[in-house]
Amino acid sequence: MSGKPFYHVKKRTLLAIAGCVWLIAGFNVARLGVLSYMNIEVTFVNILISLAVLCAFGLMFYKMSMKHTRRIKGYAEPTRPFWNFLDLKAYCIMAFMMGGGIWLRYSGLVPEVFIAVFYTGLGCALAGAGVLFWIMFIRYNSAAETV
Numbered sequence: 001m002s003g004k005p006f007y008h009v010k011k012r013t014l015l016a017i018a019g020c021v022w023l024i025a026g027f028n029v030a031r032l033g034v035l036s037y038m039n040i041e042v043t044f045v046n047i048l049i050s051l052a053v054l055c056a057f058g059l060m061f062y063k064m065s066m067k068h069t070r071r072i073k074g075y076a077e078p079t080r081p082f083w084n085f086l087d088l089k090a091y092c093i094m095a096f097m098m099g100g101g102i103w104l105r106y107s108g109l110v111p112e113v114f115i116a117v118f119y120t121g122l123g124c125a126l127a128g129a130g131v132l133f134w135i136m137f138i139r140y141n142s143a144a145e146t147v
Contacts, residue, residue: 005081010079011079014072014085020130029123033118036112037120066132
């Protein structure tokens with residue numbers, strides 16, 4: 001990697017960075033959901049709704065993870081800046097979702113049960129995307145990289 005700026009990493013490393021970011025985000029969101037579950041009466045319906053949220057967002061994040069993996073693998077250069085694990089559109093979506101989620105929690109507009117069921121499902125789906133990025137990292141053919 002000589003001649004490249006210090007913030008450039010191999011394409012494979014971008015997958016690991018994405019895996020770490022999504023796992024940490026997922027863990028933290030799911031933690032908030034579980035903490036809210038501790039403040040409500042847990043019902044079978046609540047758990048089913050959390051599973052429905054997990055499935056819906058899990059499918060969306062699966063497609064997103066595969067799209068970003070193809071984009072990362074498709075870069076012509078063997079190294080890229082470490083922040084290229086996402087594209088600009090994904091960063092904007094992430095900022096909107098984080099800002100909206102923080103605002104929603106602190107606004108008091110939704111009951112604790114909503115936070116419990118939605119955040120638990122969403123957090124697990126986010127963490128699942130992190131795991132998928134790590135699987136792509138492990139499967140990545142590093143011999144194909146020429147540095």
